[in-house]
Amino acid sequence: MPSQKRLSAILQNLLVVFHGLTLVLAFGHEHLQIPAILEFFGRMHPLILHFPIVLLLFLALLFWNPKIRFLENKPFSNILFLITLLLTGLTVMAGLVLATEEGYERDAFYLHQWTGVVLFWLSTIWYLLWEKEIYQGAKIFSLLSIILIIITGHLGASLTHGEDFLLGPLMKEKNKTQVSLEEALSYEHVIQPILEQKCVSCHKASKQKGDLRLDGAAYILAGGKNGPVIDINRAEDSHLLHRILLPIEDEKHMPPKGKLQLTDIETEILISWVRESAFFDKKLVDYPEESNLFRLAKNIFTASDGKNYDFPFASSSTVEKLNNEYRVIQAIYPDAPALRVSFFGKKQFNSKALDELDKISEQVVELNLNNMPLTDEDIKKISRFNNLEKLFLNATSLTGNTLGHLKNQKKLQSLSLSGNPIKESSLAELGQLSQLKNLFIWNTGLSGQDIERLKKSMPDTKIETGFEDSGERYQLNPPIIQAQNNIFSDELEVSLKHPIGTVSIFYTLDNTKPDSSNHILYQGPFKLNKNTTLRARAFANGWLGSDEKSSSFFKSGIKPVSYQLTFPPHKSYPGNGAGTLFDQEKGDEDFGSGKWLGFQDQPFEIIIDLDKGKQVESIAFSLLAAEGSHIFPPKQVEIWTKGETGEWTLIQADRPNQPNKLRNRELLLLEYPITGQHPIQIKAVLKPVPQIPKWHPSAGQKAWVFIDEVLIN
Structure with missing residues (x-):
């Protein structure tokens, strides 16, 4: 018994010491220089915290359960x-010692620190x-403990694993937004979820390992203490790829072992995204079909949104034989037995081509x-699928007299009959056809009265009729601009086209918006002989x-x-140096193609x-605007000239218009006159926007200026 009392006294004295040390660390740990041995002790925090948690819960169980008399052994x-x-x-x-290490945000750690101390x-x-x-009081404090x-455990888990770690799965399901493949963005809907699940727990506002955050596009672009994590120009050298491809045993492998x-x-998705220019605002469907990222991401969406088909795969040899120049058969998504069949070549089509599909009739879903050139009798053949x-039957000359044969197609949801009499x-x-969810009957010649009768007989079907006198109108697609190149030395022929041949195309050549009061009516190809920004819109009666x-x-x-840059471009977007600006190779919207120079910290x-x-x-300057990727028009442009007198003269000072919302990527032309001068030198200065404006998700960050050509005339 005396030995137990001595041990108890020693432990009580230690407890007093621990409380004193805790107070010192709680109020002063930010100002302490922690030796290596204490850093080792601090990193034991995740290991030892489970012991007191289990023991405190165990003591509470004993304390609140009168049937267990374990506590009656007082010593x-x-x-x-x-x-x-x-x-x-x-x-x-x-x-508290662990909190002195780099990477923890003080504000986020604050609550966890003090709930632990109070506990x-x-x-x-x-x-x-x-x-x-005093058992009644002890019960109250046991409950509070x-x-x-x-609470402390939840806050600690949020620090380590991310906010709302405990309720994350429930909140994720509650807030999950279903996005179709057509609307999905490569970063927001494919890359960001991966980073949030596997990387953000160590790279976020509250815990910035390596001074790196991966919880937003702005932070990814900014990089960490080792520089940018993505090198678009040399994808294989990207820090992000280097870390995830290291062996898991390597201490620098990410995510860390454990x-x-x-x-x-x-x-593979992360690698493909970086290699394909790491777009932050590009839709998946805007990637070419052969893109590895598109192929992998498409699988993700079809795996979550696609259907499970209960019919077998068609023989690959059969599908291969049925494919030809005028008929394309392909799976609706990889590893699916369901097939999409499309016909091309009006002159080569005959009804036998439908008979040939009998071998895959079970698999055809589109x-x-x-x-x-279909006949109404061909509908009977189609009903075998x-x-x-x-089913798309637009402009096929059908009268509709045999459409009733499709009534037994219980899975048919969408039927397009536009352009048929x-x-x-x-x-x-x-x-x-009451099973239809969507019916398209634009330009079919049916009267408004006929359509109303049809809507009454098909109350559960959405019937699309195009423009109606009710005032509802549909918007035209923009026209297509065609030219051999964007850079020319003498003159260049340009043509405009639109898939609807009856539209009127209005255009301007002075960088003003074309509308009914300001336009040139397109009547055929025209030629350009100077720097020009062409803007075009399509108009038609009954359409927006x-x-x-x-x-x-x-x-x-x-x-x-000769020419010389005062400041080098950013190391992530060096192009071919100053030579990029005079190589007459126009860059496209891919700013990581190596044809653009990027400037951020220096003008x-x-x-x-x-x-x-x-x-x-x-x-003139050829620029890129892509606000979603932090690429803005320059805040200020200055043009200086020097004559034989040797003095620099400022002849232009301009502040280009800035966007007030996110827009699609756009190629810009800024042109400035140098009238009546014979300069021997020209100096041009384009200053990036120092702080992205408040309306932007990354407000306060530095913007970029991207330039690919300088043209002097």
Whole structure:
């Protein structure tokens, strides 16, 4: 018994010491220089914290369950209680030491720190009340201690694993937004979820290992203490790829050993995204079909949104034989037995081509016969495709008299009949297709009265009729701009097209918006002989005018004698140095293609030497705007010239218009006159926007200026 008392006294004295040390660390750990041995102790925090949690919960169970008389052995229970409190104190002190390491945000750590400290205090009070046999008070403090264990544990898990770690799975399901493949963005809907699950727990606002955050596009672009994590110009050198491809045993491998690892598919997706320019605002469907990222991401969406088909795969040899120049058969998504069949070549089509599909009739779920010369009898053949879901019969000359044969196609959800001379007598046939969810009957010749009758007979079907006199109108697609190149030396022919041949195309060549009061009516190909920003829109009666389509064309007239950049471009977007600006190779919307120079921390400033006596009329800059990727027009442009007198003269100072919302990527042309001068040197300065404006998700970050050509005329 005396030995137990001595041990209890020693433990009580240690407990007092631990409380003192805890107070010192709680209020002063930010100002302490922690030796290596204490860093080792601090990193034991995740290991030892489980002991006091289990023991405190165990003591609470004993305390609240009168049937368990374990605590009646006072000497033993006293020592167990003290050991539990000492372990709690050690855990709190280790956590406070761990907080001195880099990578933890003070504000996020604050609550976890003090709930841990208060837990230590409350559990000590619980012990003191129990020892003095004030059991009612001890019960209250035991309950408060258990509540704090839960709160402290939740805050700690949020620090380590991410906010709302405990409720994350429930909240994820509640807030999960279903996005179709057509609407999915490569970063937001494919890359970001992977980073959130596997990387953000260590790279977020509250815990920035390596000064790196991966919880937003702005932070990914900013990089960490080792520089940018993505090198678009040399994808294989990207820090992100280097870390995830290291062997898992390597201490620099990410995610660290012991954390949830990337799957093979996730790794391949990240690699493909970086290699394909790491777009932050690009839709998946805008990637080419042969893109590895598109192929992998498409699998993800079809795996979550796609259907499970219960019919077998068609023979690959059969599908291969049925494919030809005029008929394309392909799976609706990889590893699916369901097939999509599309016909091309109106002159080559005949009804036998449908008979040939009998071998795969069970697998065909989408059939596109647009513009094929069908007869009403062909509908009987189509009705043999029992799993058909979508049927496209636009502009096929059908009258609709045999459409009733499709009534047994219970899986048919969408039918397109636009552009066919559907007869009033066919309404009864159409009315039998009650299984349809969508019916498209644009330009079929049916009267408004006929359509109203049809809607009454098909109340559960959404019937699309195009423009109606009710006032509902549909928007035209923008016109297509065609030219051999965007850079020319003498003149360039440009043509405009639109898939609807009856539209009127309005365009401007002075960078103003084309509308009914300001336009040139397109009547055929035209030629350009100077720097031009072409803006075009399509209009037609009964339709909303299209969105604008624009393109910039550049005339390259005067070649400089020499040129020199005052500041080098950012190391992630160096292009081919200053030579990129005069190589007459126009960059596209892919700013990581190597054809663009990027500037962020320093302005773009170039000094150009010209032949003496050469008259200069203008200087122009080909720029990229992509606000979603932090690429803005320059905040300020300055044009200086130097004549034979040797003095620099500021001849232009401009502040280009800035966007007030996220827009699609756009190629810009900024042109400035240099009238009546024969300069021997020109200096151009383009200053990036120092802080992205408040409306942007990454407000306050530095913007970029991207330039690919300088043209002097």
